[in-house]
Each structure stands twice: as structure tokens, then as C-alpha cells.
Amino acid sequence: MNDNINTNIHWFPGHMKKAIIKIEESLKMVDFVIEILDSRVPLSSQNYYIEQVIRRKPVLYVLTKKDLCDENMTNKWLTKLNQNGNKAISINLKNQKDYNLLLEKMFEFCNEKENKRAKKGLKNVATKAMIVGIPNVGKSTLINFIAKKNITQTANTPGFTKNIRWVKVKNLLLMDTPGVLQPQFEDKIKGINLALIGSIKEQILPISDLANYCLNFLKENYSKELMERYKLNKIDSNEEIFEKIAENRGFLLKNNEIDIEKAQIILLNEFKNGVICKYTLDII
Secondary structure (H helix, E strand, O other), rough: OOOOOOOOOOOOHHHHHHHEEEEEEHHHHOEEEEEEOOOOOOOOOOHHHHHHOOOOOOEEEEEEHHHOHHHHHHHHHHHOOOOOOOOOOOOOOOOHHHHHHHHHHHHHHHHHHHHHHHOOOOOOOEEEEEEEEEOOOOOOHHHHHHHHOOOOOOOOOOOOOOEEEEEOOOEEEEOOOOOOOOOOOOOOHHHHHHHOOOOHHHOOOOOOHHHHHHHHHHHHHHHHHHHHHHOOOOOOHHHHHHHHHHHHHHHHHOOOOHHHHHHHHHHHHHHHOOOOOOOOOOOO
């Protein structure tokens, strides 16, 4: 894909550095790790540093927001992640069947651990799991989903959770941790993908750059859906498409000039919210 974004992407608030240290220190306390990924960006929503740390433990990869992703692409990612003793599932946090599937997979880990303890004569010892993930992939929502009540605060804002907390669900203790990104993105595409889904603030990149990247992605991978959503007769240049969107929506400035920036913002918002199409940014 043609990429004209040259901005270096840095996103590392102070509390995230402390969280990474705390996660590494706390890993020895848990039996397995639940890593929350976004189904639309299964690769980009992985924190490279955390991946290096948690590989010492079995991992249950939970790909959230499956109602927004390209299902065929997600299935490929599940196959890739579901190996080497790890498990991977894709869920919609509003779906009861997915809730049951999540519990089933979690307690498979618990049963394995309990069986090993039983052979050693240990009983009634809670299995512990650490939940990790980048900001805004649904960690706190997942815990509430599991516990069937709002036991942790949630917010649709990157970096909302800042403290580590424990939650008990039956014989499983879940450690919720803050969302953490790596200090900078050597692969700038990864940072762009996270900005497009709202896991880092869009403002760290110029709106026009982000919108053009998004539009190029749609043109190459979901052109039919793009044309249907914005009533396009053909795939023109990006400038012409944004003009068409602005004209169709009546986005005008005070001097009756077309408001291109508003058209770009609309495209980004509708893309992020799955209005244009179900998509996966990380192609495999």
C-alpha cells in the first residue's frame, strides 16, 4: 500500500513505564496469561516487550470486537496463535455464547493446573491469571463480562486503567493490569493501525495523513464497501473521493467551499466504528 506518512510515532505516558515493570515483577505470581488483542489488528495490538515477558507462561489470546472484523482473516490469525501450548479465541463481549466459550477456555487452563497440583497433594488453591493488553482493547470490559457485573471501571479512552487489581471468579483469580504500549513504534504501520482503531490518540498523526492512509487501505481491500457507503461511481483519486463525500454530506465552509477535513474525519470515525465495512488491518 502506498504510504506517505513519515511521522515517527511515540506514545508512552509515564504510568505505562511503571506498569511494564510491575507486570514483569507480577508474572511469577500467576499460572497463565490472558492477552487481549483487537480482532481488527491481531498483530498491531501486541506489545513486543510484553510478548517477550509473557512467553514464559501459557497464553490465552482473546481477540475482542469480532463483530467489527473480517471473519476470514481472523480465522487465519486464530490458527497462527493457537499453537505451542497457547490457545486463541475470538469473541464479542456482548454475546452470551462467546461468554460461555471464554469461560470454557479459561477453565481449561485452570483444570490443567489443578490436576498438576492434585498430583502433588495440593487442593483448594486458586489458579491465577494475568490480563494484559494495549489500551482500549477491552480488558476491564472483559473482566466485567466474565464476572457478570461491573466490578471494574471501564472507559473508551486510551490509558484509562492505571492500577493493577485482582478480581476473583470462582476458583480463578484475575489480575487486571493497565494498558501498555511500547515506547515507540519501529514499524510505523503498527502505530497507524492502532490510531485507526482508536487505541492511541488520533491527534498524534495529522488527520489528512491518517485519512489518506485509511482511504488507500479501503481502496485496495474493501473497494466495493467503500463505493457503496459513499455512493461512488468509481474509485477516483483520494482528493476526488473526499470531495465527493463532502458534497454528498453537505460539508461546506462559511464561504461555501467544500470542507475536506470534515469529510476526512467522517471517514475515520465511520471506519473505526465499523460503519463502512468489517475489516482487518493486519493482513496475513
